[in-house]
Amino acid sequence: MQDVEDVSLETDKPRLSGRVHIIGLGNAGTFVAHSLASRQSPPPITLLMHQPSFYHAFRRKKWSLSVNYNGLDDIKTGFDVEVLYDNGWHKIPSKEEHLEAMNEAESDFEITENEDVAHESNDDGHIECLIVCCRSHMTDNAIRRVRHRLTSDSTILLIQNGMGVIEKLNREVFPDETNRPHYIQGVLSHALKKRDAFQVSHANVGTLILSPVVTAQTPLIEAENDTHWAPTTKYLLRLLTLTPSLVAAADTPAGILQYQLERLAVSCVLNPLTAIHECKNSELLYNYPVTRTMRLLLFEISSVICALPELRGVPGIEDRFSPERLRRQVMNVAMTHPNNSGSIQEDVKYQQNTEIEFMNGWIVDRGEELGIKCLLNYMIKQLVHSKSDIIRQRDARAVPIDVDSIILSGDPARDD
Structure with a gap:
């Protein structure tokens, strides 16, 4: 990918992989992930799911995300998935990998609803770029679960309502400034409506306004100069602003x-x-x-x-x-x-x-x-x-009539 190479040449650190991880697959998360996958040269995308039930719902949707434009469904596949299971992140084989395994085995290959998701462990895999689209009050808990995979070279993009999230993250999750990741704030104004899990309708075109967050180490005048941004911050900003369906633009922190x-x-x-x-x-x-x-x-x-x-x-x-x-x-x-x-x-x-x-x-x-x-x-x-x-x-105070009929399950769309 040319974008990755351009950024990597500006630093002595190892070349970026270009992989983007996404937490929160409600309306905003589904739309952003789908938009990135719609690029002519899409980056590798990993969807982080904090419950196995979310993955099973995703599998029922045939490993796909769908955005409805003007009454027509645009379906994208090819996403990698990691599931939080037994206090660790585990990589789930993609649909294509399942089909390949089935062909090699020359036998039926199917994931059952009760399948143990503890496949290949990826709990120590470094996260370069993390896009967070869950609700404000869920953010600190969501990032705590991947904190050990984030470093001072990582960049976190926050797309959500509310204010004060970054201050809480710095205070409770990343108190050490030297090991704190970089942040980008995002304001998404596209009109999106949930149709089903991993399926949204795009009602009206909006924008995605982006800006790196000013830190104590980066004065405002320097923060507005991209030469002071981290390589992962530059890469993520370039990736998003060059993704047509997002209609993304960079702005100043004050803007x-x-x-x-x-x-x-x-x-x-x-x-x-x-x-x-x-x-x-x-x-x-x-x-x-x-x-x-x-x-x-x-x-x-x-x-x-x-x-x-x-x-x-x-x-x-x-x-x-x-x-x-x-x-x-x-x-x-x-x-x-x-x-x-x-x-x-x-x-x-x-x-x-x-x-x-x-x-x-x-x-x-x-x-x-x-x-x-x-x-x-x-x-x-x-x-x-x-x-x-x-x-x-x-x-x-309510007493259920039939306890056996109660099914506890998660809804991934409630992250947004």
Whole structure:
């Protein structure tokens, strides 16, 4: 691959393999993996699955990922798979390898549902480029499972909603700065809708905005100069921006932060309110009490964003993040996606932890640092937590009629 060779010649370190690992195969992860596989010269792609049940679901889909464009399914295969099994990562033979083994054996060769996934161990395999598309609150646990395979030469791309994930990773997973991987932040605006596990519909074309993350060792002015980026960071940025279906573009750290904050403001309103009211986006429209709540939330959110030291000196911040402009953005998203209800409502329903601490919780925490009291955002955060607790307690009191009929299984699409 020419991209890999170009990057590798700029360093004395071993040549990059060009392999990309992906965690989180919900809407975003499926779309990114499918897009990379659609390149004329696709890179080697490994899908990381943290439960054997995810692999069995993937096998039922014939080892394929599907994106529906304008009513037509575009199916891609050829992915490598690693499954977390018995506290270690194990490489699963691809569909092509299974067919080859079957031909060599001249006998039927089939993986059963109860197949032991402990094939070739790959637990020490180095990860150069890792794309993380799982939800914010799942990220630290997901990366802990591959931490021993990441080094200071690795690059992690985070594509998710919410804020504060990198700070938590640095604090709890990579406290040693000398062994900390490099980060890229990504904001994906393609309109994607889940059809089934490993199958999504592409409703509207968007973009993927990318930017390397500024570190304490890399001043802002140097971070915007690609000569200071790690080889894996250069390679991953080049790979993604040259992938047509992603419509990816690189931006400055200050630029992508503004995209993230715009998305955060919308998420801080629609996500918790649809969860608390158990409704869709459309049902929040033209409702006066809800409109008043939205306005009060956005006044607090706007005050915090405009006071952030990271945006100090950036022109037009007060206008871009004014309460009225943020309100128009919220209403536009609600009208454009009337049937959406948000990830928080789904997580509350299935008694999972939610992203609320990385949304309204982040606004509350940053507000406290800046001396701004965000009482309504704090209340919204507590209402989501209390609703989750009520549902858990309610279900804990329920007695199943037939225990044998209960099947515990994972859904890989819930990573997104």
